[in-house]
Amino acid sequence: MKEMADGVRAVEAALFAAKEPLGLTDIAAYVGEGVDVRAALAELSDHYAGRGIELVERGARWHFQTAADLASVLRREREESRKLSRAAVETLAIIAYHEPVSRAEIEAIRGVQISKGTIDVLMEAGWVRxxxxxxxxxxxxxxxxxxxxxxxxxxxxxxxLPGIDDLKAAGLLDPVDLAFDRLVGEGDEEAELETGDEDA
Structure with a gap:
């Protein structure tokens, strides 16, 4: 039992000391082969559930973060970071949903050219590579x-990432796009009816 407890403590220490989220192999490299990293992570996750900080997995990597419901307690006056432009937000969404994607493909989906600076901003933020x-x-x-x-x-x-139904429910889709989709859908139904008449 002491070995298990020491292993859990070692994993906890490695995660606290890390500058960035760690994968299973990264953690194992810190704590040694004798530690069951998965079991230690499960125990730590249970231990920190509902506390001020929690252990979370993001993209097969683990790290500690402040509990989401305490964000308002920790918020202090600070300089507001510059918001992303609409072009940058749209570009980021296209990359996230279609990656890997080229500049020409992004422009084809958006319907307009993007400046080189748009992708540069996303790369500087560390969100795109x-x-x-x-x-x-x-x-x-x-x-x-x-x-x-x-x-x-x-x-x-x-x-x-949210699906189309999630985006519609949250009211995040442009009403013009939704109206266009309905028109296209109605056009498809009419085409099917005409095809059906010819077959009859």
Whole structure:
């Protein structure tokens, strides 16, 4: 039992001392092979549940963070960080949902050109990274999100990104887009009816 307790303490210490979230292999490298890292993480997660700080997993990496419901207690007067432009927010969303994605693909989805500065801002924030070149004419550079993106937005993985129904429910979709989708849907239904008449 003492060995297990020492292992849990070692994992706890490694996570507290780390500058960034750690994966299982990172933790094992700190605490040694004799420690059951998964069991220690499960015990620590239970121990910190409901406390002022909690152990969370983001993108297969673990770290301690302040409990979300205490954010208002810890908020102090501070300089407001510059908000992202609409172009940057749209670009970040496209990269998150379609990664890896090239600049041309981002522009095709948005319907407008993006300035180089838009992607630079996202890279400076640590949310976007180059993801290699596509095997296509011109070998365009592609972009993807980072571990910091998942951590900042509280996502365990990209699978936790909201789906279309979630976005509609939250009122985050442009009403013009929703109206267009309805019109397209009605057009498809009419086409099906006409096809059905010909078959009859």
């Amino acid at each position: 180059p993801a290699g070149r596509r095997e296509a004419p011109g070998r365009p550079l592609t972009y993807a999100t980072t571990q910091e993106f998942l951590t900042h937005f509280g996502l365990a993985s990209r699978r936790d």
